[in-house]
Amino acid sequence: KNQVEQSPQSLIILEGKNCTLQCNYTVSPFSNLRWYKQDTGRGPVSLTIMTFSENTKSNGRYTATLDADTKQSSLHITASQLSDSASYICVVSVVGGGNKLTFGTGTQLKVEL
Amino acid sequence: DGGITQSPKYLFRKEGQNVTLSCEQNLNHDAMYWYRQDPGQGLRLIYYSQIVNDFQKGDIAEGYSVSREKKESFPLTVTSAQKNPTAFYLCASTITGDSSYEQYFGPGTRLTVT
Numbered sequence: 001k002n003q004v005e006q007s008p009q010s011l012i013i014l015e016g017k018n019c020t021l022q023c024n025y026t027v028s029p030f031s032n033l034r035w036y037k038q039d040t041g042r043g044p045v046s047l048t049i050m051t052f053s054e055n056t057k058s059n060g061r062y063t064a065t066l067d068a069d070t071k072q073s074s075l076h077i078t079a080s081q082l083s084d085s086a087s088y089i090c091v092v093s094v095v096g097g098g099n100k101l102t103f104g105t106g107t108q109l110k111v112e113l
Numbered sequence: 114d115g116g117i118t119q120s121p122k123y124l125f126r127k128e129g130q131n132v133t134l135s136c137e138q139n140l141n142h143d144a145m146y147w148y149r150q151d152p153g154q155g156l157r158l159i160y161y162s163q164i165v166n167d168f169q170k171g172d173i174a175e176g177y178s179v180s181r182e183k184k185e186s187f188p189l190t191v192t193s194a195q196k197n198p199t200a201f202y203l204c205a206s207t208i209t210g211d212s213s214y215e216q217y218f219g220p221g222t223r224l225t226v227t
Contacts, residue, residue, distance in 0.1 A: 004155065031212040043117075043203055043218030044156075051213070089155070093212040099144060100171070101216065103155030 002027040004104035006090050012110045017080055021107045023073040023090030034091040035064050035075045038106070044089055047075070080111045116140040117219035119204050124224045126198075134189045134222045136204030145187035146205040146216065149173060156203065162187055163210035191224065198226045 004025045013019050025033070032051045036044035048057045048064040050073070056065045061078045077084055090104040116139040126132045138145065144163045148156040158171030162181040176195025181187055187206075191198045204219040 034215075036218075041201075041221070041223070043205075043220050045218070046215055049215060095212060099146075099207055099210045099212045099214065099216065100158060100161070101156075103157075105153060105155045 002092070002094065002102045004090050004092050004102050006088075006104040006107050008107060009105070010108040010110070012112060013080055015080055015082060015111050015113055018076065018078050019080060019109065021075045021077075021088050021090075021109070023075070023104055025071050025073070025090070025092045025102070025104075027092040027094055027102050029095040030068065030071075031093040031095045033064075033066055033073050034093070034101075035062070035073075036089045036091060038087045038089055040086070047088075077109075082111050082113070085109060085111045117204060117206055117217055119202075119219040119222050122220065122222060124222055126224070126226050128226055129193045130226075131190055131192050132198075132224065132226075134191065134202055134204075134224070136187045136189065136219060137185055138187075138204075138206045138217075138219075139185065140206055140208075140217065141184070142206035142208050142217075143184070144207045144210040145181070146207075147171075147177075147179065147187070147189045148203045148205065150201040150203060150221075159189065159202075161210075191226075198224060200224060 034049045035047040038044040063076045087106040089106045146161040147159040160179040162168035205216045207214045
């Protein structure tokens with residue numbers, strides 16, 4: 001069964017600190033992996049999308065890495081801000097799947113003063 | 114939220130009533146999707162449509178129905194047959210059904226059935 005698992009489930013950090021979120025997947029055949037940010041009560045917004053051949057991709061203070069051999073990805077947030085408080089969702093798509101996506105349950109990040 | 118609108122943002126219904134959630138996009142996207150989000154769970158696919166007048170069941174289609182009469186619109190009806198309809202519903206769209214393309218999400222509708 002295709003699955004996406006994220007850790008930790010929740011995380012609290014101080015403003016200005018860095019953090020790393022993890023994602024492991026068993027989806028096959030793999031097409032691409034995406035990280036979304038979802039504010040409470042809002043729709044998810046895309047941060048990065050990586051294909052099989054990409055190892056890293058950045059979007060401002062967000063940097064995603066992908067190891068297709070071990071089927072692991074991470075999202076690193078640098079110099080966190082209060083506005084980074086949100087749920088971060090790892091999403092994997094399957095080749096030829098009609099863009100059907102498998103979603104992780106998300107990591108709930110809270111940034112505090 | 115891009116060019117995808119969902120209305121209303123909050124919806125309350127009595128048990129046994131059907132209710133229709135609206136989703137409209139002005140992105141000229143061919144493919145549209147409906148997801149359901151419950152606390153502690155990943156988004157789950159209800160229905161998707163890759164072209165006008167065609168749609169397919171997702172993983173949890175029971176108790177739901179859709180139509181795709183126009184490219185811009187993909188309404189979702191939650192019927193009385195859906196046993197646990199209270200949830201946050203998200204609509205998404207993408208240029209085509211190819212998995213290499215980004216999915217853009219609407220702001221969501223929170224449905225509460227009592």
